[in-house]
Amino acid sequence: MADNENIRETNTPAGGSSRRQALRLGAGIGGVGLAAALGAPVARADERAGSGRQRQAGTRTYVLVHGTHSAGAFWTAIGRELALRGHRVVAVDQPLHGTERFVPASYQTQDLRALATEPSPVAALTLDDFERRVTGVVRRAARLGGPVVLVGHSLGGASVSRVGDAVPELLAHICYMAAFCPSRTMPSINDCSDSPEGRQAVTPVEYMAGDPGGLGVLRLNWRTSDRRALAVFKEMICADYSDLAFLRVLEDLQTDESMTVYDGRAVGRADTWGRIPRTYLRFGKDRTVATALQDRMIAEADALTPDNRFTVHDTPGAGHLGPADPTRVVDLLHGLPV
Template sequence: MADNENFNSRRHVMRVAAGVGGAALAAGLGVLNAHAADSDGGRARRHGVRTYVLVHGTHSAGAFWTAIGRELALRGHRVVAVDQPLHGTERFVPAAYQTQDLRALATEPSPVAALTLDDFERRVTGVVRRAARLGGPVVLVGHSMGGVSLSRVGNAVPELLAHICYMAAFCPSRSMPSLNACAASPEGQHAITPLDQLVGDPEKLGVLRLNWRTSDRRDRAVFKEMICAGYSDVAFLRVLEGMQTDESMTAYDGRAVGRADTWGRIPRTYLRFGKDRTVATELQDRMIAEADALTPDNRFTVHSVPDAGHLGPEDPARVTEMLHGLRV
């Protein structure tokens, strides 16, 4: 009986806490810059230089954007890949994760538990403000959990954004006001929920903790299907190397509904991935529809990639061309 209660508790936590709502993960450099800033930004405007601000998802870092960012930079744009607090270059690595002491890993405290969606919003808004001072349009792009930051930042500084782009990302609405609510929706239930892969009790730790270094074949198969379906085994191992163990449960529950008079006036695009098993395609479609209902005169431009899983195509060229082609 105790085992059943524990399993049901873990299932409840995972369903309410987004089923690891969108593991946007990879490895590499975090910031790329194609042009030095002009003192008045005039040259940037005349030459059509944009600044792309790229926001990663859960258990991830700005390094996720390395390949796409590099290609955007080579097309003449400034690119800044944001590391959210305690992610990427600031990442928290549990000591027990390094040693693979699984018993200790189940209880080791995490500073990530204290993070809120406000912390994420402040980090991204600060980068957007600095990018806007460089001159030229600012395009804000978010993958997976990064979408909730896009909605919050769009409410905070809509005048600084020329375009926002959700890449298989959470876009909460009035009926689904948080990432948790999106994932708990009927459409969200089509996603893979790695219940058996949880390490420790999320309610006690305050984080969703996953052991990406597991030697268990079943666990690795779940992770690959969840985020890297269609990737080669070599590419999947590269992704695993860049993953972060912990993500804040509090941030998953933060309200992130775009308002019609702020976020709703920014031109927006959704990159829809047809084989996504983390942000289910059915959920992507519902989020797009509810956003369009809020602002029928400013609807999503939708680009669909039918054969892409959660991380998008293994070849970054397709996504790069979509981002390069955004109308600003």
């Protein structure tokens, strides 16, 4: 790993139109270039809490939540390495994502006129749907015994905050990886992205397929042959990746994300979310969740709970997907105190 990808630890971080609104979200486009969904097997009854069986010493369960336009498969490499270190790993597919994802017929055929108008069931999704999916996984993970660590990338941070409010007693640690952490002054993803700090992100406003207000989704054509669009997509999510690695990322992204999800309130409360130990993995060359926005979200969270502040690990050379070599990220997640 290059020197500028060495992770430094600090405990004191620094502090219109439907198309325009859609791209203010900076919604944390994710990909599978970095990591992975190693789903833990469904627990047998005799493995659950109360069975009398002693769990493996040191075993914890990581519940991993993907970002926008992405899926649980984003976590493949990280999930594999955590599992090899003796942990249970469950990478969540949000509703209509991953194995359930909606693929527009016009996307497959690259009928661009039809792609601009084809209806999407993803438009009906809300942040409540995302929270219910992740909370259900956390509840099942907690029954296995051992600490549960909840990790969100990008848009997945909104689910982390929501679930932290819903079931704080089930979580030993929460971790935001270049993720949105809405606050009282920026209560939704759109509010975060519409802040002065959020506006520093790169957004593909010229390359959206259709009108997000009419479709109810932010739709992006990852299979485009437009070189300018591809250059913007790469700068947003993984400017430091090779061209081949970038194409692998695009292959695993899905076209649609719900506009309603971006407007959902996701502010952690001091007496629930605020009592869970938390970590932020800050990526210094992130062009999707701008680093200035990461710093502001960290500072506002710490102001809410000054006695329980973020531990921040900074990776100065990493873009939105994190370093191409996930080893240091795995080391950090493996080492989270529980």
